[in-house]
Amino acid sequence: MAKLEFKGRITYKNQKKLPASILKLIKLSPGVTAYEPIFVDSSGMQALRKNKSSDSQGQGLSTTAGLTVPAFSLSFENFDKQWTKKDASGGAQWVFNGGAVYLNVELAVYILQGYDDPPKAYAAIVEHEYLHVYDDSVLVKKTLPEELLKDDTYTKPYLVEGKAVSDSTFQSVFKGDRYLKWVEPIWAEKRNERERFRDSEQEYKRFRERIDDARSELVRPHGRPELKPRQKTPIH
Ligand SMILES: [Zn+2]
Numbered sequence: 001m002a003k004l005e006f007k008g009r010i011t012y013k014n015q016k017k018l019p020a021s022i023l024k025l026i027k028l029s030p031g032v033t034a035y036e037p038i039f040v041d042s043s044g045m046q047a048l049r050k051n052k053s054s055d056s057q058g059q060g061l062s063t064t065a066g067l068t069v070p071a072f073s074l075s076f077e078n079f080d081k082q083w084t085k086k087d088a089s090g091g092a093q094w095v096f097n098g099g100a101v102y103l104n105v106e107l108a109v110y111i112l113q114g115y116d117d118p119p120k121a122y123a124a125i126v127e128h129e130y131l132h133v134y135d136d137s138v139l140v141k142k143t144l145p146e147e148l149l150k151d152d153t154y155t156k157p158y159l160v161e162g163k164a165v166s167d168s169t170f171q172s173v174f175k176g177d178r179y180l181k182w183v184e185p186i187w188a189e190k191r192n193e194r195e196r197f198r199d200s201e202q203e204y205k206r207f208r209e210r211i212d213d214a215r216s217e218l219v220r221p222h223g224r225p226e227l228k229p230r231q232k233t234p235i236h
Contacts (some may be wrong), residue, residue, distance in 0.1 A: 002098030004159045006148060008140030010133075013108035014038060018126070022064060025123035029134035037066065037111035045112050049236075065115050065211075066125045068100045068132035071106045072140075072187050074180045083174070086164060093164040094174075101159065103140040103187070107133055120214035128198075128207045128235045135194045143190050144183075151186075154179055199236060207235055 014035035016185050018026075031071055040048065045064050052069055076082050077100035086093045109129045116122045148155045154173060157163040165174070197203065 004096070004098050004155075006145035007100050007102050008137065008142070008144070009102050009104045010137050010140065011104070011106045013106055022119060022126065023125050024126065025120055026127045026130070028127075028130055031137060032130055032134050034126060034130050034133075035109070035128065037109045039113045039116070040110050045110065048110060064234055065112050066129045067110045067236050068129045068136070069110065070136050070191065073104045073106075073107075073186055073199045074183055075102045075104060076100075077102065079175075082218045083170070090166075092167040094167065094170040095164050096159050096162055096174075098162070103144055103183075105140050107135050107136055109133065118214045118217070120217070121211040123234055124207045124210035124214065131198055135198060136191070139187065139190055139194065144187050147186055147190060148183065151182075154182055158189050171195070204235060211235075 012033075012035050014037060017023075018034050018036050023034060026034060045067060045205040048069060049064055049069055052067070082097050082099050084095050084097055086095060109126075111122075111129070113127060115125055149160065150156075158165050158174075173182075
């Protein structure tokens, strides 16, 4: 049988390119394309945070300047060709012939309305969000495939070793969504680990400094009070 290959695929809900004036202020990780964020108001942002099951911060009601929301799915390259039915004495069985299984993530990057100014502060928020995007990409392209290849319940016996699956198991697990439901918590656990690191105090500090500096630069020349209260900017 052909070899099983997990392939990570990233798509973006964001479609518009970032303006060059912002793009030049952002340092992007390898392989990452930055799109213009989707702007939401504060109640929209709160709703997004509440819905995001992987939210580990427990700060659902605090102001959040940015948020990257992933939607995970799993698909076979060519399902009908990848599975062969065999008649066995105990009933029909199915054998996996190998090929690609896609680990898909659709990413949506949100920014709170009004946070696209000043440009340097905006760029810092976008840059932080695109570190989550980078993490999500590494997750489906590398970390998750490695994790799944250790899975003795479904992945190793049926998808790697090509062991025959009973028809009822095949129908619910692989044709139905039980395999997806099996993989999703593994993906979520790894994502939460990475997110906790990205949103740790240590990581936030450097972005917060850039944001706060950009804001004070904006008001310094005229000696006016700052437009927004000087606070620890939560990014996410
Ligand atoms: Zn974050």
